[in-house]
Amino acid sequence: MNEFDLIAKYFAPLAGPEGLKLKDDAAHFSPPAGFDVVLTKDTMVEAVHFPAGRYGSEVAERLLRVNLSDLAAKGATPRGYLLSIAWPKNVDHVHMQDFANGLKSSNEKFKISLWGGDTVAIDGPAVFTATLVGTMPEGLSVTRSGARPGHDIYLTGYLGKGYFGLKGLSKQHVKNDLFYKPAPRLELRTIIRTWASASIDVSDGFAADISHLAETSSVSAVIETDELYWPDDIQKWLANDSGRLNILLTHGDDYEVLFTAHPDHRDEIQKAAQTLDFKVQLIGRCGLGQGVTITSEGHPLAFEQTGYKHFQ
Amino acid sequence: MNEFDLIAKYFAPLAGPEGLKLKDDAAHFSPPAGFDVVLTKDTMVEAVHFPAGRYGSEVAERLLRVNLSDLAAKGATPRGYLLSIAWPKNVDHVHMQDFANGLKSSNEKFKISLWGGDTVAIDGPAVFTATLVGTMPEGLSVTRSGARPGHDIYLTGYLGKGYFGLKGLSKQHVKNDLFYKPAPRLELRTIIRTWASASIDVSDGFAADISHLAETSSVSAVIETDELYWPDDIQKWLANDSGRLNILLTHGDDYEVLFTAHPDHRDEIQKAAQTLDFKVQLIGRCGLGQGVTITSEGHPLAFEQTGYKHFQ
The missing domain is CATH 3.90.650.10 (PurM-like C-terminal domain)
Known part of the structure; x- marks a missing residue:
């Protein structure tokens, strides 16, 4: 099974309309009128951020949740995400199905969907990267820099x-x-x-x-x-x-x-x-x-x- | 030098205002009125997508340019990007400086800036992932699915x-x-x-x-x-x-x-x-x-x- 088949089988069912069935060069997102876009990106490396060989739903859930936490801290509403996956070459497809199940569970819980990304092979540890996209009412923005003495x-x-x-x-x-x-x-x-x-x-x-x-x-x-x-x-x-x-x-x-x-x-x-x-x-x-x-x-x-x- | 120092030294100088000096949980982007958002993401793995050990400006330029090509194909105007880098643990800092130089060169040429991302260590090949963000006039969208017989x-x-x-x-x-x-x-x-x-x-x-x-x-x-x-x-x-x-x-x-x-x-x-x-x-x-x-x-x-x- 090549990467196109993998995407069609495991990931396309998780795509939102912005993801164009994961069959396009890019995702297209129309933020609701009056909303800005908030973006965050985090990577998880096998044996550094999660135990070696544990490629399943748990890792998928953690990946999305830690990124969602960044959006939460900014007061943003999550909308969707792009995902890059570097799978070890000999990875069993059962792990991919399980990983996709973890994404599905988070999609439902947090009302988000998969918008795009890519899947490649790696001769080394698995690397999972998610870019989460959220929205924030125009003009509002909570950064790390706004605290003042007395707050x-x-x-x-x-x-x-x-x-x-x-x-x-x-x-x-x-x-x-x-x-x-x-x-x-x-x-x-x-x-x-x-x-x-x-x-x-x-x-x-x-x-x-x-x-x-x-x-x-x-x-x-x-x-x-x-x-x-x-x-x-x-x-x-x-x-x-x-x-x-x-x-x-x-x-x-x-x-x-x-x-x-x-x-x-x-x-x-x-x-x-x-x-x-x-x-x-x-x-x-x-x-x-x-x-x-x-x-x-x-x-x-x-x-x-x-x-x-x-x-x- | 830990990852906070690395980011401050090599990457913060490349940040646009959306990137909040790379000191925040997330980037904040206000698309110009009347524009939608187009997003694409691509990963490059050492020894798969570029020769082993070649971590410098060339890889940085290629990473951005292949993602920009996806935006170009959709007719979008590039704005900025998030970057995830998994560096091999013993990587020489001269490579990081050179990599940053490659980003800088592309930033200037394509009028884009760095908005965020993360830097982690990997016991294996280097993995670079970029998420490019562009804009498109509202209501316009060029996908792969619009061709009709006779076109x-x-x-x-x-x-x-x-x-x-x-x-x-x-x-x-x-x-x-x-x-x-x-x-x-x-x-x-x-x-x-x-x-x-x-x-x-x-x-x-x-x-x-x-x-x-x-x-x-x-x-x-x-x-x-x-x-x-x-x-x-x-x-x-x-x-x-x-x-x-x-x-x-x-x-x-x-x-x-x-x-x-x-x-x-x-x-x-x-x-x-x-x-x-x-x-x-x-x-x-x-x-x-x-x-x-x-x-x-x-x-x-x-x-x-x-x-x-x-x-x-």
């Missing part, structure tokens, strides 16, 4: 899902499920669009990501971890060893959203979050100057490394 | 540049130059937008690509090769061996545009091409039914394989 800092949900997705912890925090199916915070886009002055998704590690945001906005930040919300099982796990907090603050892959907002909007933000039945927690404050201070019981925490880095 | 078939320029880019031939057709710097036919977009009923870029191989177009449009096609234009050096090379025509009809990587148009527009198309001082040649006709016949001196040519295929 509040919020975290959606809680940290640790990335870490426990690898290690497991309890019935609530299940290994693999959490890792392969992070939940992009798309339901919070109205809050982010309306009140966020700056935002970032928590992917590299909370400590690294708040540093990225503060640096890009040219503000300092103080975070108070004593007030951080944790589910019971994580709270217990943390209580056993004071060093464990550092792990959850630096591990990454949480796919929550960190955002800042003017303090005037505190009540509106909490009310909107309650309406959505979703936890959006005030965890700190931006200040003049630069640098991020993360405190526990009144003392600043020290970090050897704030998040995962390639090429270190 | 003319046109080819821009001539075939053989892909083949002689690998083999070399003469001062005009220089090895490597032609391979790494194919010329996307963006200058013809007005012709394509205005008169093309269907179009495709010649990348897989002329015989394969006319077959894709005919199949997607549900028409048959007859091509008469005796009338094909060739520059003198290629004409001489062809005259030496009657089997050589088949090579140029199937090799691919020509990055010309094959398009169809209603015969009423013959004069307008030729006049527009002359104004642009560009060769746009009438080479065949669509008919009822299906199948592609490529003839030479009145006889149909036979092809063992019509173009390059992965996973064969």
